[in-house]
Amino acid sequence: MSAANETVSAGQARVARYFIYAALIVLALVYLLPLYVMLITSLKSLDEIRGGDMLALPGSPSIAAWVKAWGEACIGVSCVGIKGYFWNSIKMVVPAVLISTLLGALNGYVLTKWRFPGHKLVFGMMLFACFIPFQAVLIPMARLLGLLGLSNSTTGLVMVHVIYGLGFTTLFFRNYYEAFPDELVKAAMIDGAGFFRIFWRILLPSSGPIIVVTIIYQFTNIWNDFLFGISFAGGEGSPMTVALNNLVSSSTGVKEYNVDMAAAVFAALPTLFVYIVAGRYFVRGLMAGAVKG
Amino acid sequence: MSFLEIKNIRKKIGNVEILKGINIDLEKGGFLVLVGPSGCGKSTLLNAIAGLLPPSSGDIVIDGQVINDLHPSQRDIAMVFQSYALYPNMTVEQNIAFALEMRGVEKAQREAAVKQVAKTLQIEHLLKRRPSQLSGGQRQRVAMGRALVRQPRVFLFDEPLSNLDAKLRVEVRAEIKALHQNTNATIVYVTHDQIEAMTLATKIVVLKEGMVQQVGTPAEIYNHPANLFVADFMGSPAMNMLKGKVVSAGGAQSISLFGNEGVQVTMPPSVTTILPEGKDVILGLRPETITDAGLVDPDARATAQIAADVIMVEPTGSDTFVTGKLDGASFTARTRSDVQVRLGEKFPFSFNLDKAVVFDPESGSRIG
Ligand SMILES: Nc1ncnc2c1ncn2[C@@H]1O[C@H](COP(=O)(O)OP(=O)(O)OP(=O)(O)O)[C@@H](O)[C@H]1O
Ligand SMILES: [Mg+2]
Numbered sequence: 314m315s316a317a318n319e320t321v322s323a324g325q326a327r328v329a330r331y332f333i334y335a336a337l338i339v340l341a342l343v344y345l346l347p348l349y350v351m352l353i354t355s356l357k358s359l360d361e362i363r364g365g366d367m368l369a370l371p372g373s374p375s376i377a378a379w380v381k382a383w384g385e386a387c388i389g390v391s392c393v394g395i396k397g398y399f400w401n402s403i404k405m406v407v408p409a410v411l412i413s414t415l416l417g418a419l420n421g422y423v424l425t426k427w428r429f430p431g432h433k434l435v436f437g438m439m440l441f442a443c444f445i446p447f448q449a450v451l452i453p454m455a456r457l458l459g460l461l462g463l464s465n466s467t468t469g470l471v472m473v474h475v476i477y478g479l480g481f482t483t484l485f486f487r488n489y490y491e492a493f494p495d496e497l498v499k500a501a502m503i504d505g506a507g508f509f510r511i512f513w514r515i516l517l518p519s520s521g522p523i524i525v526v527t528i529i530y531q532f533t534n535i536w537n538d539f540l541f542g543i544s545f546a547g548g549e550g551s552p553m554t555v556a557l558n559n560l561v562s563s564s565t566g567v568k569e570y571n572v573d574m575a576a577a578v579f580a581a582l583p584t585l586f587v588y589i590v591a592g593r594y595f596v597r598g599l600m601a602g603a604v605k606g
Numbered sequence: 607m608s609f610l611e612i613k614n615i616r617k618k619i620g621n622v623e624i625l626k627g628i629n630i631d632l633e634k635g636g637f638l639v640l641v642g643p644s645g646c647g648k649s650t651l652l653n654a655i656a657g658l659l660p661p662s663s664g665d666i667v668i669d670g671q672v673i674n675d676l677h678p679s680q681r682d683i684a685m686v687f688q689s690y691a692l693y694p695n696m697t698v699e700q701n702i703a704f705a706l707e708m709r710g711v712e713k714a715q716r717e718a719a720v721k722q723v724a725k726t727l728q729i730e731h732l733l734k735r736r737p738s739q740l741s742g743g744q745r746q747r748v749a750m751g752r753a754l755v756r757q758p759r760v761f762l763f764d765e766p767l768s769n770l771d772a773k774l775r776v777e778v779r780a781e782i783k784a785l786h787q788n789t790n791a792t793i794v795y796v797t798h799d800q801i802e803a804m805t806l807a808t809k810i811v812v813l814k815e816g817m818v819q820q821v822g823t824p825a826e827i828y829n830h831p832a833n834l835f836v837a838d839f840m841g842s843p844a845m846n847m848l849k850g851k852v853v854s855a856g857g858a859q860s861i862s863l864f865g866n867e868g869v870q871v872t873m874p875p876s877v878t879t880i881l882p883e884g885k886d887v888i889l890g891l892r893p894e895t896i897t898d899a900g901l902v903d904p905d906a907r908a909t910a911q912i913a914a915d916v917i918m919v920e921p922t923g924s925d926t927f928v929t930g931k932l933d934g935a936s937f938t939a940r941t942r943s944d945v946q947v948r949l950g951e952k953f954p955f956s957f958n959l960d961k962a963v964v965f966d967p968e969s970g971s972r973i974g
Contacts, residue, residue, distance in 0.1 A: 505709050
């Protein structure tokens with residue numbers, strides 16, 4: 314009787330699992346479809362795009378569109394491709410991610426291990442910053458950048474992203490360090506390490522997983538940002554996202570879908586790269602803790 | 607001359623006074639154990655000595671120097687934490703050497719020091735491992751190594767054995783004792799395990815609710831507890847506390863027990879004053895002073911035989927704990943393991959009153 318029951322429920326569990334996998338595969342396909350269309354369209358010639366099936370594989374794949382998007386496509390009036398803007402974005406995203414992550418870590422460290430009267434209020438206000446919509450800060454931020462002489466510069470953009478990201482990075486690190494044993498800090502104090510030494514030598518080396526999470530999060534947000542980019546950096550200094558928009562909307566003559574798609578792939582590559590590279594370290598960091606025995 | 611002096615330390619957190627004026631002193635090479643129930647302020651006091659939690663008032667003096675305002679790193683103390691607090695990102699070697707590195711000791715010198723400590727603690731083969739790759743006992747040893755390598759003036763231990771299993775705890779306890787005997791280090795050791803306190807200490811301080819209950823050698827604390835709290839806290843199984851009344855007959859005084867005029871024992875020799883007739887007292891008897899007739903100390907001066915019902919028998923192998931009950935009050939006796947004791951039957955217990963103590967039930971303190 315009970316054995317029969319178990320078989321039934323085991324069978325049910327298996328069916329349920331097949332169902333879940335089927336659903337996951339379908340959803341993954343739905344999400345991957347646009348990427349697929351992007352990739353194959355970028356490899357087709359314009360004629361093929363106009364005449365053919367959107368989902369069909371290219372007859373004679375060519376990377377001509379990629380070359381054009383990178384070095385020759387017209388963005389606005391200048392026809393030098395997106396490469397300059399790509400580097401603009403890199404120059405913006407790397408310092409912004411590193412600075413905001415480091416400051417977030419430092420904030421988290423102070424808010425958990427060097428508590429001061431009112432630390433809860435300070436943290437609450439930083440959390441609040443996470444919920445302020447981008448649009449609300451545009452005008453005050455523009456004014457501030459103007460006062461600092463940083464309008465239309467990559468430095469200004471870096472500053473904006475650092476400030477805006479600080480709430481999130483602080484939140485991540487504070488929660489991570491909250492669980493970090495106070496006794497380690499006390500032991501290091503007795504051993505003679507000061508404020509920064511404890512941070513560099515004890516806390517930071519143990520923060521691998523949260524650093525990776527923060528970097529992925531910040532990189533994706535800053536790289537993909539359009540609003541701050543178009544508001545605070547114009548023309549030559551624009552980031553990739555703004556250039557992509559200009560490319561797509563400024564082609565006056567024939568609409569070159571293959572070039573647009575190739576440029577879009579370029580725009581998506583760095584985030585993809587960060588996910589693949591850092592994501593692996595992320596999993597590795599988690600595993601290292603799990604198998605200590 | 608005392609080496610470590612704790613003078614009238616008070617600590618308030620918010621509105622709660624956690625330490626209420628603690629005075630302790632310890633000679634050089636002494637092993638001071640702080641015991642007390644959970645929450646009595648042991649860790650708070652230790653943290654105050656370490657400088658991690660400054661006291662609200664009072665002085666801490668090491669070797670004649672007031673260290674109240676010194677940073678923890680400048681007090682020349684080392685601390686072993688309950689959780690060991692090993693740096694997870696460093697190898698055992700780096701963990702032990704960290705304090706030396708922070709103090710700017712040369713690399714070669716550091717390595718030599720680490721090697722020597724590792725040898726003392728027999729952890730040489732573990733030096734390249736990380737804390738996560740060590741067993742509980744090995745971690746404990748590394749934590750001790752980290753303290754030893756600096757040769758500080760005072761060692762502070764906060765319940766260093768409480769995360770170990772029972773067998774390992776006994777082993778490491780013996781190691782700590784040997785270490786103390788060999789190095790002659792000055793140690794302050796926190797525990798709530800009274801056996802650890804008895805076996806390790808040269809001096810025990812019993813704390814309760816932030817107040818010192820008694821300071822003394824293990825023997826003093828065990829044999830002459832200052833009050834009911836200390837008597838009950840130290841010793842396992844706990845001391846028997848029997849309610850009694852003073853009876854004066856002629857010149858001699860005695861105590862009637864179990865609310866029964868017929869059961870009388872002579873007043874223990876430790877009581878030197880004459881108590882008023884009819885006064886309520888509590889007679890404290892360690893389980894080993896209530897035995898079977900064969901185990902009575904032949905030199906005992908004051909003894910009594912009282913028959914009582916046996917309500918529980920707990921053999922431990924070496925001897926047997928027997929719980930007797932008379933007129934609603936029960937007590938624990940320690941008999942030889944081969945004595946015939948049957949549950950539910952009467953058994954003639956022998957009371958040795960030489961080591962009995964008498965308490966005043968109202969104040970709780972010892973009369974004699
Ligand atoms: N930050 C704090 N704020 C308020 N009260 C505290 C704080 N830290 C400790 N206490 C209180 O101080 C008292 C003493 O704490 P302490 O940690 O010294 O106890 P303990 O004797 O070490 O106990 P245990 O054996 O459980 O470790 C406790 O009643 C505790 O609740
Ligand atoms: Mg404690």
